[in-house]
Amino acid sequence: MIEMSHWITFALIGLGTFAIRLSFIEFYGALRIPPMLRRALVYVPASVLAALVLPAVVFKAGQPGIDWGNAQIPAAVVAGLIAWRTRSTLLTLAVGMGVLWGLQHWGY
Known part of the structure; x- marks a missing residue:
């Protein structure tokens, strides 16, 4: 039951x-959606993406915190800079993963 x-x-x-x-x-x-709400809805996809990505980057071994010893944080910063400058999703993913793998390979 x-x-x-x-x-x-x-x-x-x-x-x-x-x-x-x-x-x-x-x-x-x-x-009819008010113009102010319509303008606000433009930011929903970016905020949802940030809400999904940020915990995956910041949490290391289940513990939250900004620790530069966590290789994911510098890789995310580099990927963010690449995304901001180039607006290329593929290049952002490639460089971000390359930096992450490089830092993990060298024991960062």
Whole structure:
């Protein structure tokens, strides 16, 4: 009985999530979005990407902190500079991973 209630809960949560996302897609053209909110929505993808990447860079062995001994931090800084200067996703990934692998190879 308990296992079945778990599956029902998962299904309801999944349907609720789907309904929320579908409502934004379906009603986006029909609703008037204020210009200020429309300008703010432009920044959502960048903030979501930062929220996904930053914990992966800063956390080392499950412990948060800015430690320059963590090779991921200087590699992320270099990758950020490359992205800012070139606006090339492929070059940013290649240089960032190259720097990370190089620092890890040399025992940084």
